[in-house]
Amino acid sequence: xxxxxxxxxxxxxxxxxxxxxxxxNENLFTLSWWILFITTAGIFIVWVVLLDKKRITxxxxxxxxxxxxxxxADSIGVALLLWHYxxxxxPAPLIVEVxxxxxxxxxxxxxxxxxxxxxxxxxxxxxAFVFAFILEPTLVWLKVYEPYHWKHIYSFIxxxxxxxxxxxxxxxxxxxxxxxx
Numbered sequence: 001x002x003x004x005x006x007x008x009x010x011x012x013x014x015x016x017x018x019x020x021x022x023x024x025n026e027n028l029f030t031l032s033w034w035i036l037f038i039t040t041a042g043i044f045i046v047w048v049v050l051l052d053k054k055r056i057t058x059x060x061x062x063x064x065x066x067x068x069x070x071x072x073a074d075s076i077g078v079a080l081l082l083w084h085y086x087x088x089x090x091p092a093p094l095i096v097e098v099x100x101x102x103x104x105x106x107x108x109x110x111x112x113x114x115x116x117x118x119x120x121x122x123x124x125x126x127x128a129f130v131f132a133f134i135l136e137p138t139l140v141w142l143k144v145y146e147p148y149h150w151k152h153i154y155s156f157i158x159x160x161x162x163x164x165x166x167x168x169x170x171x172x173x174x175x176x177x178x179x180x181x
Contacts, residue, residue, distance in 0.1 A: 061170060069166075
């Protein structure tokens with residue numbers, strides 16, 4: 001028997017209700033929740049203070065591109081059950097705080113403070129190492145991130161590629177902009 005669309009809608013509603021109940025009873029105000037809350041608020045405040053206001057459009061564009069690809073990759077990973085997020089700041093299917101706030105802010109700060117390629121590549125490689133081999137295992141330990149068919153090593157190169165591709169993209173946009181002035 002093939003599932004009908006209504007079967008999918010019904011299961012989605014059931015998932016939503018169970019996820020909300022889990023979040024309210026097992027997640028909200030736990031140590032993991034507080035760590036996510038404090039780190040998300042903290043990194044946002046630090047970013048607002050450190051942001052180079054003269055380059056705000058360029059830096060935010062870079063951050064939005066990073067966020068866009070992170071959301072797509074995360075959605076695919078969750079949909080394919082490569083990983084999931086048992087504990088989140090909000091009762092959402094995807095983790096808002098990491099891929100939509102913390103990661104883009106860290107990438108934007110690296111982009112801002114390392115404008116030339118060689119230092120940027122070194123900084124982003126160190127960042128990828130920290131994300132893949134320190135942050136991801138810490139998130140597993142905190143029960144925020146649960147990989148099923150994913151190893152931390154798989155994340156290392158994508159963390160670098162995201163940064164490099166979008167830095168090159170922004171530089172191309174800037175060059176095109178200069179050519180038309």
